[in-house]
Every structure is written in structure tokens, then in C-alpha cells.
Amino acid sequence: MTRRRRIVRIAGRMLAVLAGVPVVGAAALLLWDGGIDAGPRRELVPGVRIDLRTAATRLGPVEYDLYGSRGPVLLSVHAGLGGADQGRLFASWLQDDGLRILSPSRPGYLGTPLESGRTNEEQADLLAALLDELGIDRVGVLAISAGSPVGYTFAARHPDRVWALVSVGGVSGPQPGGSPSPLRRTFLNTVGQKLVRLTEKIxxxxxxxxxxxxxxxxxxRRRAERVSYIMGTPRARTFFEAMFDTTFPYPKRWPGTDNDAAQARRADPPLERVKAPALLIHGTQDGDVPFAHAExxxxxxxGAELYRMERDDHLGFWLGPSATRAQAAARTFLRRHAPNG
Known part of the structure; x- marks a missing residue:
């Protein structure tokens, strides 16, 4: 079955699910809040909470969460459709490792206005300004997917601020924007996202x-195996549900997502100028950001190290059977390079 036919089949299944809920119409969907708590202080998954604040940096306001009170700081640079909540969630596997985790919302996401920085260079400098405002000297960087060009650029422009860099599924060059799939087109609007949200609940x-x-x-066959794994593994299922929550509500994430797409079409981060130790983790069957980006x-x-997640996808680092092994490799790398104190 072709990819397009599979997507049409999935979209049809969504409509079939929704057909069983006749009381929900377009008007009701517009009023529905999605059934999640999107407030600045909340629990993402058991044991992982956020407390969003805003720093008035010299380059503009930045919303952020800072977990922990002692230890080296890890800066989590979130992916597309995200925000500080997503950054915190994607770095939560490190929260018991003696690190402080700094998770900002990049410009155009949640509480950070797009005017604080559109280009990768502007966003990199904004991160440096945030560190100045918080009195943080150096950080390790965890950059994810569409956030990786910003992470790479930050490491290149501010080499004295970075003690290590880990990129997971990262964009490293131009990412031409093709026509979105029917499923993605459904998701990328308010009513469509609520339809998907309702399908997720059912x-x-x-x-x-x-x-x-x-x-x-x-x-x-492999897709069915992975669906079965996620649905049957409490850790993975809970993480998927929380990850899905960190894309909602869409209007608060659309400006940044749209800007990321525009930046990705001409992305060319100065990779040769990255001086920090770097570990690049990528699934060889990534359908969102091809493995060639990591290569x-x-x-x-x-001196970069490449960790291949064989036969794994864009989210396998968190949701796949080999997630624990890949996270252990990243943890070992960060411990090796983290400063004392």
C-alpha cells in the first residue's frame, strides 16, 4: 500500500471514529479546550512538572522552565510544534542525573514572541542573552529535530558557552518544504487539531x-509492530500522550512552526565552527528528517560522534524498544564532558 493510500485510510478511520460522536460539531469543537491543562504550571507525566516563567532579556522576552537547583545546566532546544513544555518533556530522561534542565520556548512558541528572533542566528543569540539574564555561564545542549539548526548555530556563535552538544533527529541542512500530507494538513489548523485530539481520546x-x-x-509490518509496542508499553504510551499534549493548543505554536519551516528551507548552520564535543543520534528509518542529515x-x-539508531524512526529515541540503550549512550557522553559542580 502506498504512503498516500495509508494516510487516506487513517484519515478515513479518524472520520469513522468521529462519526460515532454526533454531538460534536464544528462549533462545539471551536469552543472545546481539547481536554488538557495547558497552563504554565502543570505535570506533563508523573514526576515531570513545569513552572513557566518569562525572562526580559536584552534581545526580547523569553519564556522558560528551569528544573533543578544544583549541577551543570543542560539547555533543551525543542522541536517544531513544541515549546518549553516539549523541551522539558524531551529532556526528562536526564532529570535524575544531577543536571539542571533549562527549557525555553523558542520565538513564536507559547509565551516567546516571534519578534524575539526569527532566524537561527537571532535565536542563537537570544539563547545566549537568556543565559546572561539567568546568570548561567556554560551549558550542555540537547537539540531536537527542527531545533537542531538553532542548537548548532548557538554552539558555533557562542563556543565558550557550550560544554557538549547532543542532537537527536536533527536538521543539519536545507529541508525543502513539500506539500503536507492530508493528515498533516488536517492537524495544522484549529478545528483539524481538535478533531485529531478527539480521535486520540477515542x-x-x-x-x-x-x-x-x-x-x-x-x-x-514494522509499523504495526511499533504501534503494538507503544500501545502495550506503559512508559512509551504515557510519553506519546504527553508529547501529543505539548503540541496543543496549536494557535500558540503556529507562528514558530511556520517560521521553522521557512528557516529550514534555507538552513545551513555553520557546522564546521562547532567546537564543542558533539554526539549526533538519528534513526536510519527517519521519515521526517532523513538520516542523511546526521551523516x-x-x-x-x-570530531563529531554518530550514533545510528538502526531501523528506527524520528521518535525512537523516546518511544522505541532501543530508547533506553540510546539514552544511555547520550547520558554517558554528557557525563564525560560535563563540568564539575
């Missing part, structure tokens, strides 16, 4: 399958 496996169609190049970055960043 048939989570349908949304998991649709997500994997976007994030992987799996064949039908290119590994060639261009001096």
Missing part, C-alpha cells in the same frame, strides 16, 4: 499509526 492507536506514517519509513553533520562537525 482511538489512540489510530493517532499513533498516523504519527508513525509521518515519522518513519517503516513498512506495514552530513558528522562529516562537517570536527
Amino acid at each position: 482511538s489512540l492507536s489510530t493517532v499513533v499509526e498516523g504519527t508513525l506514517d509521518e515519522t518513519s519509513t517503516f513498512d506495514s 552530513s553533520a558528522a562529516r562537517r562537525i570536527p
